[in-house]
Amino acid sequence: MDSMVKLTDVARAAGVGYGTASRALSGKGPVGGDARTRVLEAARQLGYTGDATARALREGRTRTVGLIVPDMTNEFYTSSAEVLQDVLRTAGHHLFVATTGNHPDRDHEALREMAARRVDGIVHVPVGPPPANPLPVPIVELNRYSGRNVPAVVSDDPAGVSELTELAIGAGYTDIAAIVGPEVYSTSRDRLAGFKAAALSAGFDENAATGKRFRVVFSDFSADGGARAMRSLLDDPPQAVLPLSSRLVLGVLRTAREAGISIPGDLALAGYGDPDWFEIWGPGITTFAPPLAEMGARAAEILLDLINGNHPAASVHRIPGELRLRGTLAQADPGHKPGQAASASGR
Amino acid sequence: MDSMVKLTDVARAAGVGYGTASRALSGKGPVGGDARTRVLEAARQLGYTGDATARALREGRTRTVGLIVPDMTNEFYTSSAEVLQDVLRTAGHHLFVATTGNHPDRDHEALREMAARRVDGIVHVPVGPPPANPLPVPIVELNRYSGRNVPAVVSDDPAGVSELTELAIGAGYTDIAAIVGPEVYSTSRDRLAGFKAAALSAGFDENAATGKRFRVVFSDFSADGGARAMRSLLDDPPQAVLPLSSRLVLGVLRTAREAGISIPGDLALAGYGDPDWFEIWGPGITTFAPPLAEMGARAAEILLDLINGNHPAASVHRIPGELRLRGTLAQADPGHKPGQAASASGR
DNA sequence: CTGTTAGCGCCTTCAT
DNA sequence: ATGAAGGCGCTAACAG
Numbered sequence: 017m018d019s020m021v022k023l024t025d026v027a028r029a030a031g032v033g034y035g036t037a038s039r040a041l042s043g044k045g046p047v048g049g050d051a052r053t054r055v056l057e058a059a060r061q062l063g064y065t066g067d068a069t070a071r072a073l074r075e076g077r078t079r080t081v082g083l084i085v086p087d088m089t090n091e092f093y094t095s096s097a098e099v100l101q102d103v104l105r106t107a108g109h110h111l112f113v114a115t116t117g118n119h120p121d122r123d124h125e126a127l128r129e130m131a132a133r134r135v136d137g138i139v140h141v142p143v144g145p146p147p148a149n150p151l152p153v154p155i156v157e158l159n160r161y162s163g164r165n166v167p168a169v170v171s172d173d174p175a176g177v178s179e180l181t182e183l184a185i186g187a188g189y190t191d192i193a194a195i196v197g198p199e200v201y202s203t204s205r206d207r208l209a210g211f212k213a214a215a216l217s218a219g220f221d222e223n224a225a226t227g228k229r230f231r232v233v234f235s236d237f238s239a240d241g242g243a244r245a246m247r248s249l250l251d252d253p254p255q256a257v258l259p260l261s262s263r264l265v266l267g268v269l270r271t272a273r274e275a276g277i278s279i280p281g282d283l284a285l286a287g288y289g290d291p292d293w294f295e296i297w298g299p300g301i302t303t304f305a306p307p308l309a310e311m312g313a314r315a316a317e318i319l320l321d322l323i324n325g326n327h328p329a330a331s332v333h334r335i336p337g338e339l340r341l342r343g344t345l346a347q348a349d350p351g352h353k354p355g356q357a358a359s360a361s362g363r
Numbered sequence: 364m365d366s367m368v369k370l371t372d373v374a375r376a377a378g379v380g381y382g383t384a385s386r387a388l389s390g391k392g393p394v395g396g397d398a399r400t401r402v403l404e405a406a407r408q409l410g411y412t413g414d415a416t417a418r419a420l421r422e423g424r425t426r427t428v429g430l431i432v433p434d435m436t437n438e439f440y441t442s443s444a445e446v447l448q449d450v451l452r453t454a455g456h457h458l459f460v461a462t463t464g465n466h467p468d469r470d471h472e473a474l475r476e477m478a479a480r481r482v483d484g485i486v487h488v489p490v491g492p493p494p495a496n497p498l499p500v501p502i503v504e505l506n507r508y509s510g511r512n513v514p515a516v517v518s519d520d521p522a523g524v525s526e527l528t529e530l531a532i533g534a535g536y537t538d539i540a541a542i543v544g545p546e547v548y549s550t551s552r553d554r555l556a557g558f559k560a561a562a563l564s565a566g567f568d569e570n571a572a573t574g575k576r577f578r579v580v581f582s583d584f585s586a587d588g589g590a591r592a593m594r595s596l597l598d599d600p601p602q603a604v605l606p607l608s609s610r611l612v613l614g615v616l617r618t619a620r621e622a623g624i625s626i627p628g629d630l631a632l633a634g635y636g637d638p639d640w641f642e643i644w645g646p647g648i649t650t651f652a653p654p655l656a657e658m659g660a661r662a663a664e665i666l667l668d669l670i671n672g673n674h675p676a677a678s679v680h681r682i683p684g685e686l687r688l689r690g691t692l693a694q695a696d697p698g699h700k701p702g703q704a705a706s707a708s709g710r
Numbered sequence: 711c712t713g714t715t716a717g718c719g720c721c722t723t724c725a726t
Numbered sequence: 727a728t729g730a731a732g733g734c735g736c737t738a739a740c741a742g
Contacts, residue, residue, distance in 0.1 A: 033713040063496050068480040069419040070735035073718050088441045098435045113460045133415040269643045293640040296616045380729040417719035420734050
């Protein structure tokens with residue numbers, strides 16, 4: 017394994033001084049056109065690759081931003097991460113990644129590691145409360161907000177889920193159940209708030225006193241959790257179910273198939289998120305799609321601002337998502353009697 | 364923004380010398396039990412976090428490995444990446460990530476960047492031929508192999524796809540079409556080879572001279588590509604279709620739904636990969652599932668070996684995957700007449 | 711315009 | 727067991 021060629025090697029080969037070579041390569045200082053070409057040529061020939069670790073130490077910055085997510089496997093995070101990375105790369109930054117598995121201790125550990133590596137900034141999907149001593153590094157939170165005093169970029173779930181719920185109500189369903197994740201996450205709270213707001217303002221209550229009933233089932237965010245939650249609903253099934261994350265949708269679908277429940281024939285469904293298969297499952301899954309790509313881009317931009325010393329107001333940026341109407345929960349249909357085990361269930 | 368506290372600060376606070384503090388923290392040299400506790404305490408109080416950039420420069424290693432993948436959005440890569448990261452973290456390494464979008468120039472650029480950052484090793488999903496001058500860094504290829512003289516860890520697609528094809532043949536279908544990706548990728552070539560081997564050895568040919576016909580449609584690896592490929596088959600549909608990547612499956616399903624083709628009623632299907640929705644789509648999608656997690660783990664282990672100076676034979680490690688039999692292509696059924704637009708298409 | 715030099719923060723000999 | 731000092735490769739400030 018041949019050791020790396022360094023700046024002095026290039027300088028010697030080009031027959032110029034140490035500093036001159038540096039300036040020629042970086043293009044930052046004055047350097048004779050003659051010397052410049054000789055240096056560039058020598059660097060090319062020797063296959064010179066500047067040592068980023070040395071540069072980082074000297075310059076006090078790494079041109080690296082840290083990304084901390086619960087799970088690389090989750091389309092929900094990677095969709096944001098992909099464009100985040102694009103924006104950052106354009107600005108000359110690269111990505112250092114850590115996952116937490118949603119464990120608070122691994123989360124703090126990741127934060128420490130990033131700080132130790134002197135990343136220029138961090139994009140953080142927080143899990144649990146922030147660590148005691150704040151880091152001397154710009155941070156922007158993504159997707160969830162921890163209450164810490166840093167900017168956060170999230171989907172406008174209260175509005176989106178509220179619309180989704182209104183859609184179900186407008187379609188005539190009078191017994192609706194939502195399945196949500198743990199309340200420790202801001203995402204769960206936001207989605208729940210959207211659901212409740214729409215239900216309550218339409219005259220629904222939890223006891224069916226008005227003849228319009230809503231229910232909430234808590235679960236973790238996994239497919240298994242969704243399957244369990246759906247199973248718990250089996251004794252007294254609602255007319256429509258709203259699993260408020262794509263993994264919860266998956267779980268619900270699993271249980272429905274096991275129990276022989278046809279969707280939307282026996283049970284209407286509206287979900288959250290929009291992994292590519294939602295479109296081709298059965299008659300298509302009606303859903304609220306958060307603006308994952310845009311969130312990634314915004315997070316990157318805000319972080320770059322922070323890195324460049326600008327101080328955007330530290331607050332929660334809610335970006336609106338989009339309702340996607342498909343077959344598992346159709347639009348309000350005058351004269352339609354829902355709850356009656358329906359129509360053609362699709363091919 | 365308070366600047367970082369450094370070793371001298373800790374040393375001064377603890378009332379000891381510079382080097383003593385260093386030894387106490389790293390635990391590597393001899394140091395008086397008395398001084399040790401004072402240093403540790405001081406470090407804790409000051410919130411000392413060693414500077415990884417300085418350490419990297421000094422020690423000549425970064426405890427970082429680079430991961431180069433086409434696309435963070437693809438479950439296919441992230442499933443491997445997740446466990447790769449786990450194994451590496453256990454060994455004290457962290458992950459630096461770059462994506463290529465399958466562009467050869469971005470691929471080489473990523474390689475350069477990693478080298479510049481002096482990562483200790485690279486896990487590489489290659490796109491196109493390797494760059495001219497080899498890097499002085501251990502590399503393991505993942506999922507695809509480029510022909511370079513480095514170890515590669517891949518799924519045993521020839522065997523797996525061959526079995527998958529035999530399954531279709533055993534089920535009695537006599538007109539089978541495979542959809543594969545660009546031949547520049549080893550994955551496409553391997554899967555194609557598996558398909559052809561099984562078809563040929565069962566007496567199939569491309570002209571239906573024997574009454575048993577196989578076809579191959581080339582495509583890119585995208586859902587759109589799969590949709591187009593399926594559309595091209597519509598004039599003269601096969602009895603069974605084998606889209607040999609999960610995104611191709613998605614595209615095929617899209618076209619099938621548009622064209623009103625029922626699966627498996629009108630057309631049997633067996634896929635590749637096993638994203639979580641395969642299980643709950645229609646009657647379940649029969650598929651060959653490559654051992655993504657195991658591949659990630661093996662790649663990590665081999666790379667760690669390389670980093671530690673061991674020299675495993677540079678070769679292609681093919682890890683066997685698993686056939687998952689579900690409803691879109693059922694097991695051979697004596698007395699079953701396929702191609703006759705079938706049975707109950709399931710819910 | 712160019713060569714020289716002082717650190718960036720740390721680990722590691724080398725004396726003591 | 728401890729303190730002092732060199733140097734990892736680089737950039738920037740300074741002197742010529």
